[in-house]
Amino acid sequence: MELGFLLGSIVKIIGILAYLYGLLKVLAHPNRWVKIIGVVVAFGVIQLALTNIGGFQVLTNFDSGLLFQACAMTMVALGLNLIYGFNGQFSLGQWGFYGIGAYTAADITYRWVNGDARGLLVVGFGTILGGLALIYIGRWLKRFRGVPVLSSFTLYLIGAILAGILAVFIGNALNPMLEPLLGTSLNPGILNSPLALQIVFFLAVVFAGIFAAEVSFLFGLPVLTLGSDYFGIATLGFTIVVNVLMINSDTILPFPEMKGGRGMVGIPKLTTWFWAFFFMMAVIIIMRNLIQSSTGRAIISVREDEVAAKAMGIDVAGSKLLAFVVGSFFAGIGGAVYAHFIGFLSPGTFGFLQSFNPLIIIVFGGLGSMTGTIAASFGWIFFLEGLLRVLLSQMGTEAPTWRFVLYPITLLLLMLIRPQGLLGNIEWGFLKQKEVLPREIPAVDQPEVAASKA
Amino acid sequence: MTTISTILEISDLTKFFGGLGAVRNFELTLKKGDLNGLIGPNGAGKTTVFNLITGIYEPTSGDIVFNNTSIVGLQPFEITRLGIARTFQNIRLFSNLTVLDNVRIAYHPHTKYSMADGILHNRKFDVNEKELTEKAQEFLAIFGLENLQNEIAKNLPYGQQRRVEIARALACEPRLLLLDEPAAGMNPREILELMDLIHFIHDRFDLTILLIEHQMRVVMGICKYITVMDFGQVIARGTPKEIQENERVIEAYLGKGAGHAA
Numbered sequence: 001m002e003l004g005f006l007l008g009s010i011v012k013i014i015g016i017l018a019y020l021y022g023l024l025k026v027l028a029h030p031n032r033w034v035k036i037i038g039v040v041v042a043f044g045v046i047q048l049a050l051t052n053i054g055g056f057q058v059l060t061n062f063d064s065g066l067l068f069q070a071c072a073m074t075m076v077a078l079g080l081n082l083i084y085g086f087n088g089q090f091s092l093g094q095w096g097f098y099g100i101g102a103y104t105a106a107d108i109t110y111r112w113v114n115g116d117a118r119g120l121l122v123v124g125f126g127t128i129l130g131g132l133a134l135i136y137i138g139r140w141l142k143r144f145r146g147v148p149v150l151s152s153f154t155l156y157l158i159g160a161i162l163a164g165i166l167a168v169f170i171g172n173a174l175n176p177m178l179e180p181l182l183g184t185s186l187n188p189g190i191l192n193s194p195l196a197l198q199i200v201f202f203l204a205v206v207f208a209g210i211f212a213a214e215v216s217f218l219f220g221l222p223v224l225t226l227g228s229d230y231f232g233i234a235t236l237g238f239t240i241v242v243n244v245l246m247i248n249s250d251t252i253l254p255f256p257e258m259k260g261g262r263g264m265v266g267i268p269k270l271t272t273w274f275w276a277f278f279f280m281m282a283v284i285i286i287m288r289n290l291i292q293s294s295t296g297r298a299i300i301s302v303r304e305d306e307v308a309a310k311a312m313g314i315d316v317a318g319s320k321l322l323a324f325v326v327g328s329f330f331a332g333i334g335g336a337v338y339a340h341f342i343g344f345l346s347p348g349t350f351g352f353l354q355s356f357n358p359l360i361i362i363v364f365g366g367l368g369s370m371t372g373t374i375a376a377s378f379g380w381i382f383f384l385e386g387l388l389r390v391l392l393s394q395m396g397t398e399a400p401t402w403r404f405v406l407y408p409i410t411l412l413l414l415m416l417i418r419p420q421g422l423l424g425n426i427e428w429g430f431l432k433q434k435e436v437l438p439r440e441i442p443a444v445d446q447p448e449v450a451a452s453k454a
Numbered sequence: 455m456t457t458i459s460t461i462l463e464i465s466d467l468t469k470f471f472g473g474l475g476a477v478r479n480f481e482l483t484l485k486k487g488d489l490n491g492l493i494g495p496n497g498a499g500k501t502t503v504f505n506l507i508t509g510i511y512e513p514t515s516g517d518i519v520f521n522n523t524s525i526v527g528l529q530p531f532e533i534t535r536l537g538i539a540r541t542f543q544n545i546r547l548f549s550n551l552t553v554l555d556n557v558r559i560a561y562h563p564h565t566k567y568s569m570a571d572g573i574l575h576n577r578k579f580d581v582n583e584k585e586l587t588e589k590a591q592e593f594l595a596i597f598g599l600e601n602l603q604n605e606i607a608k609n610l611p612y613g614q615q616r617r618v619e620i621a622r623a624l625a626c627e628p629r630l631l632l633l634d635e636p637a638a639g640m641n642p643r644e645i646l647e648l649m650d651l652i653h654f655i656h657d658r659f660d661l662t663i664l665l666i667e668h669q670m671r672v673v674m675g676i677c678k679y680i681t682v683m684d685f686g687q688v689i690a691r692g693t694p695k696e697i698q699e700n701e702r703v704i705e706a707y708l709g710k711g712a713g714h715a716a
Contacts, residue, residue, distance in 0.1 A: 438603060
């Protein structure tokens with residue numbers, strides 16, 4: 001039994017990695033139709049494996065849980081890799097933004113299925129108005145020279161708070177119009193039909209991501225001026241603050257439905273393989289395109305040498321903020337997907353010890369390697385949560401404790417054998433930077449100096 | 455006082471680090487097309503002047519006027535975008551990136567596509583990215599580095615790293631180029647090549663160049679006008695010949711009786 005399970009799990013891990021390799025390979029294909037068909041087939045294969053055909057299911061419900069968790073973890077870890085691996089800012093705040101995304105999205109859909117549209121309305125209007133406020137304040141501030149960071153931060157904060165208050169008013173005003181259409185949880189109305197719920201879920205995930213991004217903007221603006229180590233400590237503080245707010249969400253925050261430390265139950269389980277795959281692919285593609293554009297090169301140059309980047313005309317502070325905001329956006333989306341797959345949110349999941357998980361994953365996979373992060377996210381979930389948990393539980397009641405002995409030892413060995421991470425900076429297929437060929441035409445006006453030297 | 459032909463005018467520039475006056479009452483005027491030198495013994499404050507011009511330090515007092523606009527208080531990246539580029543005394547390449555990417559990064563402020571175009575990888579991105587890459591390759595070709603474009607910068611020999619750094623600075627499309635000890639650590643042959651190269655880029659890109667250098671051969675060989683600093687103050691100005699004969703310079707910089715050795 002144990003041996004069979006062990007072999008099965010190893011086959012699954014290898015299968016998942018091969019699957020990812022194939023997926024990234026097919027995405028690199030020059031023909032657009034091959035790409036689209038490839039992605040659809042990749043989606044379909046897993047969907048088929050998850051479907052119960054005549055009592056047989058290749059991937060069990062347990063596996064599908066791991067799969068969704070791995071997808072969410074991929075998004076979070078990719079976001080952190082953008083911040084730490086590509087931009088060089090050591091952050092432990094990713095888990096806080098993950099939590100913010102999870103709770104925000106869960107609150108929207110929870111309220112919606114219980115006949116309250118305010119969650120979607122307030123968060124929706126709040127993120128849109130807040131985003132516009134931040135953008136316009138930013139444009140206005142560009143006119144002035146040498147504005148201190150804290151002054152601009154105060155302005156941004158005031159703008160965001162005003163947008164939030166406005167959103168609450170709009171939400172409360174519009175809610176009575178929508179309430180009859182929502183029905184109650186026992187007697188769902190037209191806006192609670194399965195299709196409408198899917199749309200609400202999509203909006204909830206996107207708004208949760210944008211909300212996390214906006215919070216990260218406000219938090220990152222003053223804090224990113226700190227040097228790297230101090231920034232790490234500040235972001236750790238952020239994760240702890242978010243966690244404490246979650247524990248007390250029903251007392252010091254006006255969200256009784258989050259039920260504080262007891263955990264939020266009854267979140268509609270709307271994450272299907274389609275959504276998990278869709279959001280994961282969206283994050284992968286957005287990040288890859290960003291990294292391989294000029295903006296991405298600017299982000300990487302900040303990691304390499306801040307002073308030189310400044311001297312090359314790169315807005316270092318802006319690049320750091322951009323990477324931080326985009327990374328947090330990914331974390332927020334990941335959290336939202338996670339919340340709707342698990343259906344239950346407990347503040348314990350978002351504690352600061354767990355905040356090291358994405359960090360471990362990106363170091364394990366290789367800093368600055370997207371492939372490594374994706375592979376490590378899947379490998380880590382299937383290894384730690386899948387293989388070890390089940391395997392050890394079959395070996396006696398006390399054995400699962402060994403999970404957190406075996407796992408650190410694995411990390412230790414890997415760091416000794418391959419300090420640059422599992423994949424170093426190897427990228428697969430789609431994620432690989434296209435090699436630029438040397439120019440064929442020789443430069444017309446090459447100087448004699450250069451010619452004589454060559 | 456500032457005329458069209460003046461590109462940089464530094465007046466009464468002072469920088470204190472705590473109680474230490476690193477630069478005091480520094481004055482310098484550069485005309486368009488100048489190729490001037492800034493010399494002085496170690497710790498004279500030359501690099502501090504560069505850091506003040508490029509905005510890495512903020513001056514305690516004084517003014518720096520570039521192209522008729524004061525640049526004091528601007529962020530370094532804003533100053534670079536106005537047209538002042540520099541190289542560093544100890545090479546500061548983006549060492550884990552390829553030579554081509556090093557140069558392409560310097561093009562970032564001039565990219566014609568937005569971040570959204572970059573994320574979508576649309577046509578606008580494709581066209582402009584290609585154009586940008588070709589421009590960067592052109593620069594590399596000028597410096598004879600086109601075959602090294604996919605090498606990781608830190609793997610290049612020292613002399614070539616210096617050239618990549620100059621190429622990168624030129625990719626910022628500057629009007630004023632500040633070279634901080636470009637010949638440091640080079641052998642005599644490389645120094646000769648470097649002097650040719652500086653002359654060449656000066657003419658080809660219609661640049662104004664200010665350079666810090668310890669190698670007297672370079673300074674005396676290519677600079678038309680030299681400013682000498684000691685203990686944060688200007689002690690002499692003049693043509694290379696005048697400087698060579700200036701008693702104060704010989705005393706402060708070369709040591710007494712060492713004037714002929716240079």
